[in-house]
Every structure is written in structure tokens, then in C-alpha cells.
Amino acid sequence: MESKSYTEIFKKNGIKATKQRELVFGLLTDSDVPLTVEEIYVGLMEKEKNMSLSTIYRILDVFVEKGLVQKSNITDNKAVYEVVGMGHKHHIICISCGKIIALDHCPIKEYEKALEKETEFEITSHKLVFFGYCPECKKKNEGDHGK
Amino acid sequence: MESKSYTEIFKKNGIKATKQRELVFGLLTDSDVPLTVEEIYVGLMEKEKNMSLSTIYRILDVFVEKGLVQKSNITDNKAVYEVVGMGHKHHIICISCGKIIALDHCPIKEYEKALEKETEFEITSHKLVFFGYCPECKKKNEGDHGK
């Protein structure tokens, strides 16, 4: 919440510490939902007005490459980013308001192993996304989206 | 394989039959892998040289809206499309050669129900994608991508 420093995390992962990287990582860390690049951009404008979009893209690429951040191409057009605590995340998206929620539990670890045998692929990762109506939008729609 | 007609399917779904729609739907039906718009485009150039890219996009939008076709934003940049027989499809993608294979079995039907209770979302659909090395690329990489 404060302007905490992530220098140690960066050092441990071979990432040079810069003000921009601290800001981006901090915003992602404090967020409880995955963020788009644009959301990061506007979210940091207050703190660092000259922050460039391309800088954010480049920073996120570094974080993703180092395994600190997970990039998810969930929706049609925009990628979302979030810090990876331990283990990957899955998501559930409200198709009405666009809200995205991260899920920690992964229900397909065993299935993945079975699938490896069946397909002879070497599976390295997977992505799981659910779509539906969040509690709030569910109420609003009550009785009319069933056709 | 032949220039079979899908007029009945279209009529049943309230879609006006046109030559372009027949061609696109036919190509998707005959393909055993999901196709990108560009693949559809080049795949149809032989049969219909004046086919426009935007027409393909618009046709696919109609098919998706009517539930005949599933659109999947799996990779970072391009969407892929495939006909939905009965039930949705999942995918496994080779991160080396880009090959995409469709999976019919869905391992998370029950989990979805549990998740609905837990999150109070009304879940309408989901997407599951696996990434890894296909049998061929696995061989090529043998012993060197483990770092």
C-alpha cells in the first residue's frame, strides 16, 4: 500500500530496479484482480505522469519472462496481467460487466497427467477461464437472459 | 468434402444462405483443427478468389452469435474458429510449432457446479487450453529445453 520496495525480489530474479518497475509491480501486487495494460497506465498516471505505454509493455514482458507475472489473453482483445504468488491462476469473468476474478484452486492437475499420456504431448502449462454472470449482474438479469 | 449444402442448417438457425457462408461453413466443417481467419481466407481463395477478409469476419460473427461456431482467443494475437458439434471444445497447443488440436472431453463439468456455489456466479461457459510440446517437437527438443 505504501511505496514499498521490491528491490530484493528484483535482485533475486536478475531484474534491474527502476522507479517504473517498482510502480508497475506495486500496482499489480496491490490489485486483487488482473489488470490490463491500460488499467496499469491510468492507475500510474497520478504517481508518474510521464510513464509510457511501451515502457509498461516492456516491463511486463520482463516480469512474465522471469515468472513473476502471469499474462492471460482471456478476452478477445486485451491481455491482463497479475502477479503469480505460488502457482498459476485461473479466472472467472462476468460477461455482463466485464469483471475478472482470479481463482487459486486448480482442478485439473490430474487430468493434465492423463492427457499427457493420451496425447503424447509434454504439457507445460494450461489456461482455464469461466464465463458467466457475477452475483450482481445475475440479479439485474433475473428472469430475462434465459432467451 | 464435396460442395455440400448447409442450407437447412442455416435456415434452422435463421441465417440467410449465401455462397460465401456455405464456403466458410464447409471449410470449418471439413477441418479437423480450429482455423484462423487468415487460414480460412487462403483456404477459400482457390474456390472464391474475390472473397473479402471482412466478409469472413462478419460471417464468423454470425455463426458465433447463432452458436454454430466457437471462437477461441487462444494465442496472443489471432482468434481461431471451429464448428461446435455437440458440446464445446478444448484445445492443446504446441508452443514450438503452433499446432492446435481440439479436445472433445471436458473434465471440469462437476467442478463448474461447485464453483458456481462457491462464487455465486452463474457460469455459462468456460475455456480450457493446454500448452506444451507435441510428440514431434518433443523429440526434436529432447534433452535441451529442460534448461
Added chain:
DNA sequence: CTGTCTGCAAAACGTTTGCATGGCG
């Protein structure tokens, strides 16, 4: 015949890149 679909071209959108400058180690 009428409304929808198509082709074309241009625009929009998210993302990437080249280059000169700036700042971390």
C-alpha cells in the same frame, strides 16, 4: 423488389519497435 450481404478501402485497436536520451549499478 427490398433488405441484407458483400467487396473494397480506410480506420481503429492493442501491441511492438527504432532511436536518442536518461538513469541504475
Added chain:
DNA sequence: CGCCATGCAAACGTTTTGCAGACAG
């Protein structure tokens, strides 16, 4: 002080849109 990171602007690739003409029902 050297090299990597940044800002800016321009380029990129996919997808969308406006419009006039073509076609299905």
C-alpha cells in the same frame, strides 16, 4: 562510466467499419 531502461513517435498486424453495389428471399 557503460549499458540497459525509458519516452516518444511511428510501424505493425489483426479486426472493425462506412459505403456503394450485388444478391437472396
